[in-house]
Amino acid sequence: MPDTRKGPFKLVTVNTAPDRAKRIIARMIESLSDRYDITHIDNCSSIDQVVAKMQQHQPNILFSASMWSPEEAREIRDIAERERPGIMTHAIPQGLQAEGGPDAIVEYLLENVPPLLDSVEL
DSSP: OOOOSEEEEEEEEEOSOHHHHHHHHHHHHHHHTTTEEEEEEEEESSGGGHHHHHHHHOOSEEEEOTTSOHHHHHHHHHHHHHHSTTOEEEEOOTTHHHHHHHHHHHHHHHHHHHHHHHTOOO
16 A cells, blocks of 8 residues: 655754654654654754754754744754755744643644645655
Protein backbone atom coordinates (compact mmCIF):
# COMPACT_ATOMS: atom_id res chain seq x y z
CA MET A 1 0.00 0.00 0.00
CA PRO A 2 1.50 3.37 -0.94
CA ASP A 3 2.46 5.82 1.77
CA THR A 4 -0.19 8.55 1.81
CA ARG A 5 1.69 10.71 4.29
CA LYS A 6 2.94 14.09 3.13
CA GLY A 7 6.69 14.53 3.08
CA PRO A 8 9.46 13.79 3.63
CA PHE A 9 10.17 16.88 5.69
CA LYS A 10 13.61 17.51 7.19
CA LEU A 11 13.35 19.63 10.34
CA VAL A 12 16.04 21.63 12.12
CA THR A 13 15.29 23.33 15.45
CA VAL A 14 16.99 26.32 17.07
CA ASN A 15 16.88 25.74 20.82
CA THR A 16 19.44 26.33 23.58
CA ALA A 17 18.18 23.14 25.28
CA PRO A 18 18.81 20.47 22.59
CA ASP A 19 17.63 17.50 24.68
CA ARG A 20 14.33 19.22 25.47
CA ALA A 21 13.91 20.16 21.80
CA LYS A 22 14.50 16.54 20.79
CA ARG A 23 11.91 15.22 23.28
CA ILE A 24 9.24 17.78 22.38
CA ILE A 25 9.72 17.39 18.61
CA ALA A 26 9.66 13.59 18.97
CA ARG A 27 6.23 13.87 20.62
CA MET A 28 4.98 16.10 17.79
CA ILE A 29 6.37 13.79 15.10
CA GLU A 30 4.79 10.74 16.74
CA SER A 31 1.41 12.47 17.00
CA LEU A 32 1.51 13.52 13.34
CA SER A 33 3.14 10.36 11.95
CA ASP A 34 -0.07 9.09 10.33
CA ARG A 35 -0.24 12.24 8.15
CA TYR A 36 3.35 13.48 7.74
CA ASP A 37 6.82 12.03 7.23
CA ILE A 38 8.94 14.35 9.41
CA THR A 39 12.52 13.74 10.52
CA HIS A 40 14.18 15.96 13.13
CA ILE A 41 17.70 15.99 11.71
CA ASP A 42 19.50 18.48 13.95
CA ASN A 43 19.33 21.31 16.46
CA CYS A 44 21.18 24.62 16.54
CA SER A 45 22.06 25.51 20.14
CA SER A 46 22.80 29.11 19.13
CA ILE A 47 21.94 31.50 16.32
CA ASP A 48 25.58 31.28 15.22
CA GLN A 49 25.05 27.64 14.18
CA VAL A 50 22.13 28.29 11.81
CA VAL A 51 24.19 28.98 8.66
CA ALA A 52 26.32 25.83 9.04
CA LYS A 53 23.33 23.58 9.80
CA MET A 54 21.37 24.97 6.82
CA GLN A 55 24.32 24.28 4.53
CA GLN A 56 25.02 20.84 6.04
CA HIS A 57 21.48 19.44 6.10
CA GLN A 58 19.46 21.49 3.55
CA PRO A 59 16.28 21.14 5.67
CA ASN A 60 12.88 22.21 4.41
CA ILE A 61 11.55 23.25 7.85
CA LEU A 62 13.10 25.26 10.70
CA PHE A 63 11.49 25.94 14.08
CA SER A 64 12.82 28.49 16.54
CA ALA A 65 12.03 27.80 20.18
CA SER A 66 10.19 29.95 22.69
CA MET A 67 13.32 31.25 24.44
CA TRP A 68 14.07 33.57 21.51
CA SER A 69 12.73 37.13 21.45
CA PRO A 70 10.68 38.16 18.40
CA GLU A 71 13.76 40.00 17.08
CA GLU A 72 15.98 36.92 17.51
CA ALA A 73 13.32 34.69 15.90
CA ARG A 74 13.19 37.09 12.93
CA GLU A 75 17.01 36.97 12.66
CA ILE A 76 16.91 33.14 12.72
CA ARG A 77 14.21 33.12 10.02
CA ASP A 78 16.11 35.60 7.86
CA ILE A 79 19.32 33.53 8.08
CA ALA A 80 17.46 30.31 7.25
CA GLU A 81 15.67 31.89 4.28
CA ARG A 82 18.90 33.39 2.96
CA GLU A 83 20.71 30.04 3.18
CA ARG A 84 17.78 27.90 2.04
CA PRO A 85 15.31 29.86 -0.12
CA GLY A 86 11.79 28.48 0.20
CA ILE A 87 12.35 26.93 3.65
CA MET A 88 9.29 26.86 5.90
CA THR A 89 9.97 28.55 9.22
CA HIS A 90 7.94 28.87 12.36
CA ALA A 91 8.71 30.70 15.60
CA ILE A 92 7.15 29.27 18.74
CA PRO A 93 5.81 32.27 20.73
CA GLN A 94 8.30 33.65 23.24
CA GLY A 95 7.69 32.41 26.78
CA LEU A 96 5.36 29.53 25.91
CA GLN A 97 7.70 26.89 27.40
CA ALA A 98 8.20 28.94 30.58
CA GLU A 99 4.46 29.58 30.96
CA GLY A 100 3.00 26.23 29.96
CA GLY A 101 5.80 23.68 29.93
CA PRO A 102 6.46 21.02 27.30
CA ASP A 103 2.81 19.97 27.01
CA ALA A 104 1.86 23.51 25.95
CA ILE A 105 4.57 23.46 23.28
CA VAL A 106 3.42 20.10 21.90
CA GLU A 107 -0.21 21.23 21.88
CA TYR A 108 0.77 24.46 20.12
CA LEU A 109 2.79 22.57 17.48
CA LEU A 110 -0.02 20.07 16.84
CA GLU A 111 -2.36 23.02 16.12
CA ASN A 112 0.07 25.04 13.99
CA VAL A 113 2.29 22.59 12.11
CA PRO A 114 -0.35 20.79 9.96
CA PRO A 115 -1.54 24.01 8.26
CA LEU A 116 2.11 24.93 7.61
CA LEU A 117 2.92 21.54 6.08
CA ASP A 118 -0.34 21.40 4.13
CA SER A 119 0.42 24.78 2.55
CA VAL A 120 3.43 23.44 0.63
CA GLU A 121 3.65 21.38 -2.55
CA LEU A 122 6.40 18.78 -2.53
